[in-house]
Amino acid sequence: MRRVAIGLIGWGTVGGGVVDILNRDAALLRERCGLDLWLKTIVTRDPSRTRDQRTGATVATDLRAILDDPEIPVVIHLVGGTTVAKDLLVACLKAGKHVVTANKALIAEHGDELFTLAAHQGVGIAFEAAVAGGIPVIAALRDGLVANRIESISGILNGTCNFILTKMEAEGWGYDEALAEAQKLGYAETDPTLDVDGTDTAHKLAILARIAWGGRIPLSSLTIEGIQSLTATDIASAKTLGARIKLLAVARNRPEGLELRVAPTLVPLDHPLASVMKNANGIALQSSAAGPTLLTGLGAGALPTASAVLADVVDVASGRYQATVGHYGFFTGLQPVTLLPEAEENTACYARFTVADRPGVLAAIATALSNGGASVQTIYQATTTHDRAVIEVMTHPLRLGSFRQTVAAIDTGGLTVAPTRVLRKWL
Ligand code: NDP
Ligand code: HSE
Numbered sequence: 001m002r003r004v005a006i007g008l009i010g011w012g013t014v015g016g017g018v019v020d021i022l023n024r025d026a027a028l029l030r031e032r033c034g035l036d037l038w039l040k041t042i043v044t045r046d047p048s049r050t051r052d053q054r055t056g057a058t059v060a061t062d063l064r065a066i067l068d069d070p071e072i073p074v075v076i077h078l079v080g081g082t083t084v085a086k087d088l089l090v091a092c093l094k095a096g097k098h099v100v101t102a103n104k105a106l107i108a109e110h111g112d113e114l115f116t117l118a119a120h121q122g123v124g125i126a127f128e129a130a131v132a133g134g135i136p137v138i139a140a141l142r143d144g145l146v147a148n149r150i151e152s153i154s155g156i157l158n159g160t161c162n163f164i165l166t167k168m169e170a171e172g173w174g175y176d177e178a179l180a181e182a183q184k185l186g187y188a189e190t191d192p193t194l195d196v197d198g199t200d201t202a203h204k205l206a207i208l209a210r211i212a213w214g215g216r217i218p219l220s221s222l223t224i225e226g227i228q229s230l231t232a233t234d235i236a237s238a239k240t241l242g243a244r245i246k247l248l249a250v251a252r253n254r255p256e257g258l259e260l261r262v263a264p265t266l267v268p269l270d271h272p273l274a275s276v277m278k279n280a281n282g283i284a285l286q287s288s289a290a291g292p293t294l295l296t297g298l299g300a301g302a303l304p305t306a307s308a309v310l311a312d313v314v315d316v317a318s319g320r321y322q323a324t325v326g327h328y329g330f331f332t333g334l335q336p337v338t339l340l341p342e343a344e345e346n347t348a349c350y351a352r353f354t355v356a357d358r359p360g361v362l363a364a365i366a367t368a369l370s371n372g373g374a375s376v377q378t379i380y381q382a383t384t385t386h387d388r389a390v391i392e393v394m395t396h397p398l399r400l401g402s403f404r405q406t407v408a409a410i411d412t413g414g415l416t417v418a419p420t421r422v423l424r425k426w427l
Contacts, residue, residue: 003036004317007066007097009088010078011044011051011059013186014102014129017306018076019053033314040072041065063088067095074316076309077101080190082109093117093125098321100312102129102305105194108203108219111210112334124321126312131204132157132281134304135297136311141211141285143324148287150212152252154426157204159187159279159300160195161227161247166277169235169244175228187279187300197226198247198262205249205262208283212251213258215337223261223342230264234421237352237392238266241380244274248426252346257338259345266350266425272296273426343401348377348425350394351407354418357389364415365391372406374398388417394425 008015022029022039030036039057043066047059058065066072075097079085082105089106092099093114101107106114107127118125128138132155141150156162160182167178179196182188187195194200202224206217227247238245248265251258267274272294276282281299286292298304315321355361362381369376375396382390395403407420 001030001034001036003038004074005038005040005069005071006313006317007069007072007075008039008042008057008078009044009063009066009075009092011042011047012078013302014305014309015042015044015076015078016051016053017302017304018078018309019055020303021306021310023054029310029314033318035314035317037310037313037317041069063091067091067097072097074098074100074313076313077103078309079103080105082106086110086114089114089125090117093121093123096121096123098123098126098316100126100129100309100316102127102309104130104200104203104207108206108217111207112216124316124325126316126321126325127207128312129305129308131207132283132295133159133297133299133301134307135281135283135295135299136308137208137283137295138211139311140293140295141208145285145287145290145293148289150253151286151288152250153205153208153212153283153285154248154250154273155205155208155283156246156273156276156281157249157283157299158195158198158201158247159281159298160189160192161201162276162281162299163187163279164196165227165230165235165245165247168232169239170277182279185279186302196228198224199226201247201249201262205251205260209251209258209260210334213253213337214335215258216334217260217337217339221260221339223263223345225261225263227264233352234264234423238350240382241266241350241378241392241394243268243350243425245423246273246276248273248424254340254346256344257340259340261342261345261424263424266423268426271426343399343404345400346397347400348395348397348427349374349400349403350392350423350425351403352421353391353393353410353416354420355389355391355416357384357387361389361415362391365393365410368410368413368415369393369395369406372402372409374403374406397427400424
């Protein structure tokens with residue numbers, strides 16, 4: 001049996017998960033893959049931190065302990081951020097090591113540079129763990145669906161946000177309390193702003209889109225909205241209307257170009273993504289031959305993420321990764337992709353109009369919507385309080401830019417007494 005020495009950089013949440021799985025299931029991996037994965041050296045910032053884990057590895061703070069060891073061909077890179085983490089990854093590539101990383105920010109923001117360097121060095125960068133934790137979505141898109149043109153990807157890709165939304169809706173927790181618990185459970189990024197403002201989801205969407213459409217996806221071209229502005233009223237309204245709010249990443253390949261967005265979205269309760277709760281992620285793919293494919297599983301946390309890391313380690317250590325990945329466009333040879341601006345999005349919408357409770361207002365709103373070309377699917381007037389009425393509208397799919405203009409005209413035209421809340425609704 002071939003023994004493969006592995007270096008690990010970053011002994012934190014996910015690094016700890018890797019150590020746990022190797023401690024528990026190295027024999028299983030030997031049996032299944034014919035590889036004896038040997039965690040030889042760990043480089044971490046603070047080796048003295050209590051970790052409650054046993055390992056036979058040498059633990060060091062100096063990266064040279066891995067770089068200068070010719071016995072180590074594969075390095076697991078589990079450090080977050082895009083500064084020091086990038087330097088560490090680049091140093092590994094320059095030393096001729098294959099790298100397995102879970103760092104989606106690095107891949108999304110610096111993928112072009114990193115893949116080019118890796119190709120130049122004749123090594124691979126594997127990143128299954130970077131998107132949707134334990135769900136093998138990258139392998140599914142890259143390999144399982146290789147004979148398909150991908151039509152759309154929609155997904156819940158951030159465990160922290162999904163955990164917060166679940167706790168707020170199902171258990172009435174406050175936002176801060178739910179975020180603190182997600183941090184405690186190891187789901188959140190070191191800077192949780194990246195989770196809640198949608199950036200982390202955008203990183204993952206950009207990576208998936210890059211694989212699906214073989215194009216360069218600059219993050220600046222994505223529409224990104226997070227969950228911070230959601231209120232208990234939004235969550236309760238969605239529930240009343242038979243939907244649940246999810247932070248949804250959507251990529252749709254339309255004849256005019258690629259639509260890409262991350263935004264809180266009302267998902268009808270009968271759609272499978274509505275049932276994806278807590279730290280779970282879910283991805284619905286629509287492709288030319290396989291049709292609809294749904295993947296769900298745990299999207300964050302030590303063990304689910306380490307599961308994906310070790311799948312990559314096996315792929316790289318066995319040579320499978322190098323044998324296939326070099327042929328794919330997402331590695332280096334990217335095609336130009338037309339990205340559509342936000343106004344051109346085609347989406348159904350939810351709007352909550354707060355109006356004075358007087359005759360004719362409902363009719364005036366309906367007329368304004370009709371004049372603006374918005375086709376109403378449902379309209380509902382909730383209980384009136386303090387001379388105010390709340391009118392909730394669900395539209396059929398429409399051009400987002402036009403709908404926003406219509407709503408702005410309604411607000412500025414004096415029909416409403418508070419700014420109208422608009423959210424996307426899943427088709
Ligand atoms: P943690 O903060 O728990 O762990 C990061 C580790 O990196 C820490 O142990 C830290 O060391 C170490 N580190 C920091 N700087 C250095 C350095 N200069 N040299 C060596 N080690 C260093 O993060 P996670 O494990 O949660 O995340 C790691 C990566 O995985 C991130 O990119 C994250 O986005 C990604 N990821 C995380 C998931 C999760 O559920 N947590 C899921 C999917 C991806 P020390 O502890 O010794 O100070
Ligand atoms: N912070 C990320 C999340 C980790 O909550 O989904 C998994 O990528």
